[in-house]
Amino acid sequence: MLHSRSRRGDRRRKRRMPVPHSGRIPGSRRSDREITVEIDDQEEAERARSSFPIVRFLNRLGPKERFLTFAVFFALLITVFSIYYERSVAENDVAADRNNEAQVALGGSLYRANCAFCHGDALEGKTGWNKDYPVGGRPALPLNGDGAISRLSDQDIFEVVKFGGQPFSPSGYKNDMPGFEMQLSDADMWAIVAHMKSIWPEAVIESQSAMMEKRDN
Ligand code: HEC
Numbered sequence: 001m002l003h004s005r006s007r008r009g010d011r012r013r014k015r016r017m018p019v020p021h022s023g024r025i026p027g028s029r030r031s032d033r034e035i036t037v038e039i040d041d042q043e044e045a046e047r048a049r050s051s052f053p054i055v056r057f058l059n060r061l062g063p064k065e066r067f068l069t070f071a072v073f074f075a076l077l078i079t080v081f082s083i084y085y086e087r088s089v090a091e092n093d094v095a096a097d098r099n100n101e102a103q104v105a106l107g108g109s110l111y112r113a114n115c116a117f118c119h120g121d122a123l124e125g126k127t128g129w130n131k132d133y134p135v136g137g138r139p140a141l142p143l144n145g146d147g148a149i150s151r152l153s154d155q156d157i158f159e160v161v162k163f164g165g166q167p168f169s170p171s172g173y174k175n176d177m178p179g180f181e182m183q184l185s186d187a188d189m190w191a192i193v194a195h196m197k198s199i200w201p202e203a204v205i206e207s208q209s210a211m212m213e214k215r216d217n
Pocket of ligand 1: 111114115116117118119137138139140141143147148149157160161165174175176177178180192
């Protein structure tokens with residue numbers, strides 16, 4: 001028996017349903033043979049009425065699930081919007097400027113979407129990056145200034161990102177760094193370089209400039 005009292009009072013009605021007879025149920029008294037099911041007609045009708053599938057879907061969810069659905073939806077909206085906005089600000093950049101906030105912000109979003117999977121959320125590289133795989137190739141290198149990234153100019157880094165690592169590797173070496181020519185615009189890739197350089201320690205920036213000066217001479 002259900003005893004909960006409905007707040008909506010008379011909108012709910014009780015429907016008595018006989019328990020199907022089977023030899024096992026003793027049920028000498030009538031109440032033993034019946035269960036009471038509360039049916040909220042109003043709510044049922046409201047749900048059925050909505051012609052928008054999305055509303056019908058939301059109505060079927062509990063409050064917690066509904067909150068989560070909205071949270072995920074808004075997070076997605078904010079991500080899409082911020083990438084779109086940052087792109088519109090930085091779309092003509094053809095060099096990396098670690099002090100350009102808009103460019104660095106765009107680079108950060110694009111980095112998380114395209115590179116973090118292999119190079120790590122904090123650009124720290126895959127564990128064991130300083131070793132080679134026995135089968136050839138090596139794990140994703142750190143981009144945060146650890147390792148030997150400062151031997152590369154901004155242009156070198158840009159080209160590795162655009163064309164992948166293979167064209168710059170010795171023949172016979174299997175380089176697992178994919179190229180992003182098809183996924184990202186040049187401005188996108190410059191923004192990622194700016195983001196990388198925005199977190200390099202000052203010493204790494206200096207060592208890169210020193211390296212470039214030596215190259216030019
Ligand atoms: C599928 C995994 C993967 C993804 C995704 C990936 N990389 Fe890499 N990346 C690698 C690996 C592995 C290497 C090391 C290749 C080697 O030297 O053999 C590498 C190397 C590099 C290097 C050269 C570093 C150096 O010191 O020589 C740069 C720069 C780089 N990645 C940037 C990026 C950027 C920027 C993105 C996102 C747009 C990205 N990578 C996405 C796997 C990945």
